[in-house]
Structures are given as structure tokens and as C-alpha cells.
Amino acid sequence: MAASRKDYYSILGVSRDASKEDIKKAYRKLVREWHPDAYKGDDKKDAEDKFKEIQEAYHVLSDPEKRAMFDKFGYVGEPSERVRYGRTSGSSGGFFDESFGDFQDIFDVFFGGSRSRTRESRGQQAVKGEDIHASVTVDLKDVISGKTIYLEYGRSSTCNACGGNGSENGTSFRSCPNCGGSGYVREEHRSFFGVFANTRVCSTCEGGGRIVETRCSKCSGSGALKEKHRVKVNVPPGVEDGSTLRITGHGNAGKSGGPGGDMYVMVRVKVPDHYKRRGTDLYYIAEIDYIEAVLGTTVEVPLPEGGLENLTIPQGTNPGTVFRMKNLGIPSISNSRRGDLNVTVKVNITKPSSKERKILHEIAKIRKAKVME
Template structure:
């Protein structure tokens, strides 16, 4: 003996149509085989049961028959297998009940293009130099993006003339029910006739070929802050593709790439560079001129007895720190210039120098020889 339909939906015998619909809606959400936490067979059986009850109680005539004659009164509706999904022909009811259900369950991917949706976000790659990092920059970029076609107001119909799509009733989506070995499955997809737009037109808009959108180059001015780092991403709100059906535009993301510099290497907010000096200056001390990133010539003191490879620091001549007024340092690595050719006079002087430092050299040599023999 099948269960009482009112009992299945948990409503009173006197319940009005609204109450019945509400009860069905909440039970359908709970027991839909795609989402139920119950084992598949249990959920399917349950879902069939509540759907059958709703099918009868939501139809005034069937409900009357059921009230008068019980299951007998409506049993021929369902044949041997009981309720069949294919009997469920009132598509408007299904979309009403499942509209928000599927919308809510599956998020954006399932949402119809006939409802307001945010446009796609765009990504733009921008190369900047170390000087841009030093000074900051306002940069104008051209970004191709899709905007609403003004000729048809985004409708896609020539002159903006459109009709509500009959296939989906303007919903942009169609629900279909398929019988599978696992039971009846409901699926929602974009309407094939209007491709999810909910509207059809007799003649395509020539400007956008019916898509309602055209690609246009947008001129966007960007503010590159001082101290920006390679790999950072700037977000320009609302400068992506136009939204659908009055939805907001997407955003524009600008990926920053800092180009390598031939003279300066970046190390956070510090910069590295090198100078070449002479051996006498390393020994006796002296001065060299160093160019900074901004092109200034700065005098750098080389202390007496500086070894090759020593790093000297010019403070405050590095890069600005992001969102700060301070700057890093310029680090200068010292190397020595070794001439390939020397004059007779230079040669003589160098030999004298070597002889003067000779004690050290000969000691080393003898130690080496001793070790060898």
C-alpha cells in the first residue's frame, strides 16, 4: 500500500497550493539524488515518492480524484513503475522550483546569461624598467576588451529588436530529464535556441553579428608606484570585460615585469653595481666616481688597504621602498683593472714593487718547494 501523499509531503489535507509547493521544494532539495547524503537508491526512491505526491497534489484535478478515490483514483497516471518523470510536463513548475535550487547549488557556471553576471576579468603584462621603479610612472596602456554593442544595446538583434525566446521562456536555460540506469536525472543547460541569452531576434545586428558585444580597445592610464617589484599585480577595478545583462564589469589585472638592467642589479630595495679601480688606489686609498641609477655622479672614497671584491656602500642611493619615503642603498663591488700591456717605465715600477714585497713572495715559494720535495 503506497504512503499517503499528504503524509509524504508532510502537509495537512487542507493545505493550499502554496504550502504544498513549499513542502515539495524543501524536500526536493533534500532528497535530490545529485545532492542527497543518503545512499543513491534511498535518495532516488525518496525523490520519486515526493515527486509523485507533488505531481498529484499540485494538480487540482488529480488532487480531487485522489481525495475522493485515494491512490486508485490516480494510479493509471503512473503505470506499473509508478511515477514517470516523462509525465512531468509542466515545465514552468520545474523551472520555478529548480530555478533557484540549481542556481544556488552550482554557482556561476550554471547561471544563465540572461541574468546579470559580472564580465570576465582581463590580465595584462607590463614591462617596466628599474628607472620606472625608481621614479614611479604613469603609463597609458591599450587593452582590447569586450564592451556592449551600442548599435543593438547589447541585445544582438538588428536595431535592438528582440523577442523573448519561446524555447526557454526567456530563462536562458532549459531543464531536461533523462532516464538513466540509475534513475531519472535532471539537468540544466543553456537554451540551445538563444544560447542562454533568453532572447531571440529575427535579424542579427550587423555590428556585433548577434553577440551583443564587440571588442574595443580601451585606453587606460595606470599609476605605477615607486618601488614596485617584479611579479606584483595591480588591480584596476571595473576595467575588464563588460558585464552581462547589466551585471558589473570584470577587473583588469596588470602583471608587472621589471626588466633586467645592464648596470644595476636589484636586491630588494638595494642596488648592486661595480667599479674598477687601480692597484695603487686599493693600497693607498683614493676616490672613484660612481654613477647612480638616476644618473648622478657620486664620489666614492676607497679606504687604504681595500681588497679586491670589497663591497662599499653608498647609502640612500638604492631603490625606493614601496609605500615609504625611504630608499635602499647602492652597493658597489670593487674590482681592479689589470692592464694587458704596460710601458717600460710601468714595467720597471711594477718590478720594483714586486721586489719590495718580495720577502712574502719568496717565503711562500720556499714553503711550496719544501712541500714538493
């Protein structure tokens, strides 16, 4: 659709001196009649075009600056297909795109106006806020039970004095001098084939058509404030070392009504030196004396959640034997079933004293072992 020369007043069926309220009333009535979801007639395509026309008319006449421009020049120098709004979501039946009309008013009509308008800086592209990265360190015992951590950090939030648009009281704007308020500038290129003109988004106002006159005194015009933010982080049982949790929307504030960034928390797991972790299984080495291996013993094995568990080493246990202590490993992150705690027996052999040697020689005779004298 090119920059049009339609009479927006007759499209909405209002007089040229109609008040803001009259325009809104007329618009709502027409939307109820022509909205593609509501239209009862046969020619859906015509209804859609008509609906777009109504949107376009209301878009211009509901904006004092655009209305004044229309009154003065008979058109608004803004190709309507390039009207940009910050909203990126909020559609009904897949029909609405970002090109037409004031979504808020459509929501008002169809959903009883329950949504509140949150931003004034129409025109500028909504930008998602930046993500923030942090890391937390947990103990192995926290991995067994899971842990709740409260993380405190600084982030930018939308300035409440100006609503994020950077102008004093959120209202101190003037028409952009670079584009005359249209949000678009025309560029001409000369070439061998002739003169080519194209329109691009005005870089001074970023398409908004207006610039801040007096900067917001609270945020100095940035639209954002630093705030101390606290977030609850649920570290799930079974978490792997180095895994990252995403906490949606707890990053820095978005721009021009865009959503907040996300908070990414990397979890480091401190595993005690006496364990090796492999998935949900833990490995532990129990050192025993050779006579304990021969005659049997009981060892105390530390548990990942804390405390000790007795493990019986039977008589005649060979070095390197692995005992599996079932369900005393790490919980699975998906089904919380615990893996095993595997205990490998290490046998310490020492040089015997003279007293021990005498007794061992007796045993050697019984076992017909070939030993040194």
C-alpha cells in the first residue's frame, strides 16, 4: 500500500472537528462490524481491505501529531505497510500482523479492555532485554536433595517515572526534525538508469516520528534504572556439574515494551575428592589391611548426603573387588531414581614384624606356600 490520499474522516464517518472520543467511538463501532472474525457478509476479502482501511484511518486520527499533519497536508507521509509497532504478540485468528492499527484498541473492543497500556513510545521496535549470566556452586549433598538458592544481582529495570521512553513524565516529546514526524525519510540515488527513490526508517527517531524534548530526570533519558534484584533459583536434584538453568524474564529490562532478558545460572557441583561421579553413579575406594581382606571386616563408607553407611567385607575378599551399594548414588534428573555407590576394595600389604612373621610362617606351612625363610 502506498502513501494514500484517502479521507480518513469519511472512512470513520466522523466530521473534521470530531473529538478524540467521537473518533474512538466510531472506530469501535466499525471494528465490530468489519473485523474479519465478526464480518457476516460474503466477500471476506473486501471486508479485510475495509478493516485495514479503518485501522489506518484510526491510526492517523487518534494520534494528535498525525492528525494535525493529515489536516494540514491531506495525507500522512508514511507508507502504511511500514507502520511499526513495538508489540510483537497479540493476534486474533492469525489475522493481525504488526502493520495495522492500534492493537490495544482492538483488545479493548474484543476483550473488554482488560489489558493495560504499558508503554507510550510507539513506533520504536520492541527489543528483548539482555540476558544476564551468573554461576552458583553447590555441594554434592545438595545434588541429592535439590536446593533453593536466592540470588541477588543488579539489573536494569524499566524507569517508572517515564515508563521507559526516556522523556520527562513520559510525555515530553516533539516531532522529529529529521523526518517531520513521519518516521521515514526518502532517499534518492542517481544512476545510469535514472533516479531511484526509496524510503527508509528515520535514524534520528528510529521510526517513532518524535524525539524526546526534555529528558527524564530520574533515568537521564536512558529509560532504564539499575535495581537490585533477587531471584529464587531451584537447583534440581541430580543436576550435573556445568549445567545451566534458565530463569525466564529475570535479565535486564527490554526496550520499547520488549520482554525482559533471561537469567542464566550455571551450576557448579563441588564433588569431594574421595568420590568420582559418572552420571548417577558414584565411585569410592575403601582401603583395608590384608588381614582384614583375609578374615573379613566392616568398613564405614561416607554417603553423598552426609553420614556413614557400614559395608561388610567378607572373608577372603580379593583386591579390586567392587561392592555395589544400591540406590546410594546420585538421583537421576529425569526420574529422581538414585544410582549406585560403588566401593572398590584396595588391600594394603605391609612388611610383617618379627612376631607376625613367626605366625605367618605357621600359616605358610599349612598352605604349603613357597615362602622366604
